Amino acid sequence: MGRSSDARERILAAAQSLIEQRGYSALGVAEICKAASVPKGSFYYFFDSKEELALTVLDEHWAGRRDAWTGILGGDRPPLERLRRLFEATEAEQRAGQQTCGTVSGCLFGNLTLEMSNQTEAIRARLQQIFEAQVELVEVVVEEARERGEVTVPDSHEAARSVVAQLEGQVLFAKLYNDTHRLDALWANCLALLGVTAPGVTREGASLV
Amino acid sequence: MGRSSDARERILAAAQSLIEQRGYSALGVAEICKAASVPKGSFYYFFDSKEELALTVLDEHWAGRRDAWTGILGGDRPPLERLRRLFEATEAEQRAGQQTCGTVSGCLFGNLTLEMSNQTEAIRARLQQIFEAQVELVEVVVEEARERGEVTVPDSHEAARSVVAQLEGQVLFAKLYNDTHRLDALWANCLALLGVTAPGVTREGASLV
Numbered sequence: 001m002g003r004s005s006d007a008r009e010r011i012l013a014a015a016q017s018l019i020e021q022r023g024y025s026a027l028g029v030a031e032i033c034k035a036a037s038v039p040k041g042s043f044y045y046f047f048d049s050k051e052e053l054a055l056t057v058l059d060e061h062w063a064g065r066r067d068a069w070t071g072i073l074g075g076d077r078p079p080l081e082r083l084r085r086l087f088e089a090t091e092a093e094q095r096a097g098q099q100t101c102g103t104v105s106g107c108l109f110g111n112l113t114l115e116m117s118n119q120t121e122a123i124r125a126r127l128q129q130i131f132e133a134q135v136e137l138v139e140v141v142v143e144e145a146r147e148r149g150e151v152t153v154p155d156s157h158e159a160a161r162s163v164v165a166q167l168e169g170q171v172l173f174a175k176l177y178n179d180t181h182r183l184d185a186l187w188a189n190c191l192a193l194l195g196v197t198a199p200g201v202t203r204e205g206a207s208l209v
Numbered sequence: 210m211g212r213s214s215d216a217r218e219r220i221l222a223a224a225q226s227l228i229e230q231r232g233y234s235a236l237g238v239a240e241i242c243k244a245a246s247v248p249k250g251s252f253y254y255f256f257d258s259k260e261e262l263a264l265t266v267l268d269e270h271w272a273g274r275r276d277a278w279t280g281i282l283g284g285d286r287p288p289l290e291r292l293r294r295l296f297e298a299t300e301a302e303q304r305a306g307q308q309t310c311g312t313v314s315g316c317l318f319g320n321l322t323l324e325m326s327n328q329t330e331a332i333r334a335r336l337q338q339i340f341e342a343q344v345e346l347v348e349v350v351v352e353e354a355r356e357r358g359e360v361t362v363p364d365s366h367e368a369a370r371s372v373v374a375q376l377e378g379q380v381l382f383a384k385l386y387n388d389t390h391r392l393d394a395l396w397a398n399c400l401a402l403l404g405v406t407a408p409g410v411t412r413e414g415a416s417l418v
Contacts, residue, residue: 021327021328022234022328023232023234023324025231025232025234025235026234026235103327104327105327106323110323110381111323111324113381113384113385114315114319114320114323114324114381114384115232115320115323115324117384117385117387118230118312118313118314118384118387119230119231124385124387127385128385128386131382131385158394161382161391161394162375162379162394162398164378165375165378165379165381165382165394165398166371166374166375166378166398167378168377168378168381168382169373169374169375169376169377169378169379169381170371170374170378172319172322172323172374172377172378172381173340173370173374173377175322175323175326175327176322176326176333176336176337176340177337178326178327178333182370185367185370185371185374189371189374189375189402192401192402192404193398193401193402195401
């Protein structure tokens with residue numbers, strides 16, 4: 001088993017699952033190896049430390065999320081419709097997680113930000129990069145909507161930050177109440193934060209014409 | 210020392226400080242007792258378990274915060290001005306914490322929500338009560354503003370939830386970037402989320418007339 005071709009992937013999958021369930025600090029390498037069914041020596045063949053593992057979990061999770069965000073926020077649909085789809089996808093993802101684990105596990109990046117950013121500068125820096133990338137992906141769409149005269153915010157970057165902050169805040173509540181319906185307000189709140197003016201877009205979430 | 214009159218307070222203060230720095234899971238009772246300079250037996254004289262300690266830390270912290278929130282959100286000033294003062298107080302509190310500890314420690318309730326709500330039902334329930342109380346304190350002010358025709362939101366409770374969610378999301382970013390200026394957007398975002406119509410209130414944060 002040990003250094004078999006999929007041992008690294010098993011370690012990463014076990015680590016992500018355990019971090020989502022119980023956070024990072026309380027986890028030990030032995031527990032991760034047991035959950036991954038790999039010997040401890042195998043862990044140190046792939047990773048120098050638990051911190052390096054955590055950074056790799058963040059990178060791999062963001063690689064998947066970034067592809068999803070890029071797919072949803074790119075394309076030819078009207079910009080605000082693409083933003084709305086991001087919130088729908090977030091709710092669907094949290095609902096799927098809840099069905100698998102029994103509880104809403106929240107956002108791995110938000111969870112680790114509040115748990116770890118003051119303890120490990122390497123993890124703080126990586127989480128900053130990930131959130132900056134999220135804000136930039138949203139900013140491009142906000143700027144496009146602004147050029148179309150559909151939103152009134154003066155600063156697309158600041159507005160994108162606020163949209164992502166609202167997303168993190170509502171995901172926190174979805175986790176606290178184990179209830180994905182807490183995410184229902186995201187679209188209306190996004191429109192409010194962006195000062196939406198486009199005809200056909202209502203705060204109740206009606207589709208764009 | 211042990212069961213001296215201030216041992217319980219010393220344990221609580223040490224526990225709150227350590228939870229803010231390093232979270233709850235990674236802490237041990239021995240470490241808390243060492244930081245509080247009390248023998249371990251003293252801990253179990255006051256608390257049955259680490260979980261009971263955490264619940265007491267939450268209760269005592271919320272008792273202080275609730276008094277502050279009630280003071281700020283009550284009184285005779287116009288309702289939106291009282292809301293603005295809540296954000297100013299939040300920024301001042303995070304700035305003071307940063308000056309003491311070197312880093313923005315964020316919101317103890319938000320931190321423990323993301324770290325613990327899926328692990329301990331007792332802590333989840335207590336955090337739900339605390340956030341419900343926050344939302345209700347904000348809701349009363351939003352409703353007052355609504356009756357004065359200064360905000361346009363259809364549902365004061367939902368709007369208050371979104372305001373608190375935005376607060377938690379921006380505090381998360383303030384912690385991530387160790388930068389309290391991340392909270393500068395709170396007032397403008399609150400006005401946007403509430404659909405503010407009052408004359409004299411601008412999204413740039415100008416004071417009420």
